[in-house]
Amino acid sequence: MGLTSKVVLAVVAASAVALFAATVWLWPRLARRSAAAVTGRVGLLLATQLMLFASVGLAANNAFLFYGSWADLFGQKQELGVVSDHTDGGPGSRNMTRIGTQRPDVPGGGVPTAGGRIDKVVVSGRLSGIESPAYVYLPPEYFRSEYAKRTFPAVVVLTGYPGTAENLLKGLRYPQTAHERVKAGKAQPMILVMLRPTVAPPRDTECVDIPKGPQTETFFAKDLPEAISQSYRVGKQARNWGIIGNSTGGYCALKIGLHHPDRYAASAGLSAYYKAAEDPTTGDLFHGRQELRDRADLMWTLENRPPSGGSFLVTTSRQGEGNLRSTMRFIDKVKAPAQVSSIVLDSGGHNFTTWRREIPPALEWLSGRLSAQ
Template sequence: MGLTSNNTLVPAVLAAVALFAGTVWLWPRLARRGWRSVSGRIGLLLATQLLIFVSVGLVANQAFGFYASWADLFGRENDQGVVVDHTPGDRSSGPLRVTEIGGVPGRSGFRPSSVGQVQKVDIIGPTSHIASPAYVYLPPEYFQERYRTRTFPASVVLTGYPGTARALVDKLHYPRTALQLTKDGRMRPMILVMLRPTVAPPRDTECADVPDGPQTETFFAKDLPEAVTAHYRVGRERGSWGIIGDSTGGYCALKLAMHHPQVYAAGAGLSPYYKAPVDATTGDLFQGDKKLRNRANLWWCLKHLPAPDTSLLVTSSKVGEKNYKDTLKFIERVKATETTRISSIILESGGHNFNTWRREIPATLEWVSGRLSGR
């Protein structure tokens, strides 16, 4: 049974309820002072608390998408093999392969030309040698005859760490929200490429090119846009790509837009931070290289590097987010530049969670769409 499956959650909850009821029922029989009665009481209490803890953990994991599988939870993911087959004209091979095709969750109808389509794909980077699964949302217009020669803008959408790409579809509702915004005339049709920044699990690379390690920045700045553009009708001109992310993904979105403005014309960070941490999940990202460490610090970049020609969006809340003061400071730093544009969403209150980001996503998609080109 999968970690995120209801077939796992429901038995765990039922077992916790049954054990709690059993504890209440048996407690009078175990009220004596003998070692057996004491041991029984201790055992029942520990078992009940353990099952309650497991049940709450499973519910939280389903709600927030921390881990996708048991292997992910215990750090045993090792699917990093790379096989690249290049057959001209064959879209079943190459740097992007479609593995599953489905509809937009929460929207009735099966015709792609009316509700769009969500494709699960494998993206294989020939330069970075990184392979990662992703979900691609194609808007209804992509399948309509009158748009058959049109190219579309695209945005990368990133989770936090560790995150699950599927949560962007099922929990944060990016495809459903984009579909509704387009129908309402609030944004142009846009392709979304949804994945997590943890492309070398279980390590958190903070979207950096790690010396003698995963070349994550190269994957997002070069391999991914090239693979998607070669497979789908995405615009090839400058200004065709945006990038959005929450938490760690938000930091990555800002950094990639600042470092690669020729690729990403807009970068939106939902609840981002502005400097790459170094901790147990990241390992030694920079191997003592001061230049790499400085480059991963967005404060340093704003002060010491030419301001990039890109548009940035940052979000926070006055109550509930730890990044509020840093976000206000970041806005002022960017405003002081001549070529980088900055926008913000500041909520009165909202924690670092899915509910807050769902409140920010519609305005974010509308903002990104307005800053990208497409023909």
Template sequence: MGLTSNNVVMVSVVASVLLFGATIWVWPRLARRGVAPVLGRIGMLLVTQVSLFAALGLFANQSFGFYGSWADLFGTETTPGVVVNHTPGSTRVQVTDIRTVNVPGGSAPAAAGRIEKVTIKGPLSGLASPAYVYLPPEYFQPEYARRDFPATLVLTGYPGTTEALINGLKYPQNAHKLVKDGRMQPMVLVMLRPTVAPPRDTECVDVPRGPQTETFFTKDVPTAVAGHYRVGEHARNWGVIGNSTGGYCALKMAMRHPEAFSAAAGLSPSYKAPIDATTGDLFGGSKQLERENNLMWRLDHKPAPPVSLLVSSSEHGEKNYKGTVKFIEKVKELNGRGEPTRISSIILKTGGHNFNTWKREVPAALEWLGGRLSNR
């Protein structure tokens, strides 16, 4: 059973409840003096506490997507990104599994859509990464057979798991409902984690002499997906959205590569890349490269790109609130001077840096993206 599966969480919860009950039941028999009863009481308390913390930890991990597998949890997943040599006839998108969507009529693609697990290979970056592609019901309906769809790249935070975008934030289910309610056009979702060179957090940077993550997401992924699925291949057809680290990546990639994405939504984003033990030296010692990946600096020193941006925060509970207000004001100043960058926001009264907050923002952010992408 996988680390994030419902069965593992349920087994841990049942085990902790049974051990708690056993402790209550056995405790009177251990309420005697002597070494053996004392060790018995200590053992029962220790086992019960460990089982309780394990159940809470597994539930939190499933909800927030800290670790995707047992290997990830125990630190044995250290395999770097894969370098792919492409030969004639090879494909950049390889489908490895097909899943139903957890909505009414989920077994019928024309009613519920479909989720395909794929491996995306990038010839320019030399990277390859697993992903999930959500295809809306319209993709399988005859009247849409000759139509291209807009697409959105959906990114987790760091370390994150791609499954959390489906099971936690429920992007496919939200997209299905928005289209059904007439609030959004049908859209293909390409769901990945930004950690394409695990365990390193590259912050979607082309690291000098390291992983070319920005190239992978801005060039390889759109080209590969457009070559395999019926989606547009122009910036007007593509958006990008992410939470936390993924939110920073989304905003940065649209601002730095308006030829790739025309709209970007950052949910609880940061506005510059951190430098810590998980990132290492992202910029090869180059202060200029570091500045160019700082979104505030770009607004002050680089030409404003023709993109639409959405940012989110909370007045109470989010550390990025002041930075978000500052970012919004800077873009509004550019608007006042006739610059083409556009800004929108979702500001909650309260909400922490967690999945519960992002669940409240995803539907509105998807609707916003759908209104800014073209299917032509």
């Protein structure tokens, strides 16, 4: 059974209750001072505490989807089997392979023309050499005859670290929100390309090109848009592409958009930070090269590089977020021809609850800055 299974949570919670009841029932019998009695008391207490903590941990993980599987929890890389499609006209280029499909959790999700479709794919970077799984949400309009000759704008959606792509489907509900915004007339139909920025797990590459290491920036700036454009009806111009993410994914989105306005016209960072982290999870990102460290600092880039184009959206809150001051600095430093917008909540922490409040207006903002042609 999977880590996020409700059955697993129920079994662990029931075990905690049973152990608590057993402790209360057996405690009088274990009140003696013998070695066996002491060992029994210690064992019951430890087992009860362990099940209690496991129950709380599983409940929290199910709510916020920090980890999507046991392998993800224990830092094990999961190798994906690859099955190529050759007969149904589906995605199948040398840069991307579809390995499965699933129905979106929306009304009519079983019929593509009503609810759209989610493809599970593997993207193989031609320039970076990186291979990464992703989910591609295709809106219902993609399958309707009146849109058969139309291209669609695409938005790359990134998780935080060490999140999983499933977080974007289950916890943050991007496909459902996009579907609702279109039905409400608030946004245009867009293709969502959902994945985590951790393309070389378990290492956090901070979306930079590491000397003699993973070329993550190249993957997101060049390989990913190329692969998607070859496989789906997506335009190849910057005005056709946006990128959004939360936390580490938010930093990545802003960084990629700032450095590559020729590829992404709009970039949104939810609860983003503005300088590459350097800690045990990242390893040595820059190999002593200060120019690379500076380039990964968004404030330094805004201060020292000529203004670039593109539109940026940043989010924070007056209470609960630690990035309020740095977000205000980022806003002040963005100069024309670039444009910057913001969402500032009165309160909201660094969590899924806050991001679910920001995603609907963020998707509307992206929709208003992207073109289908």
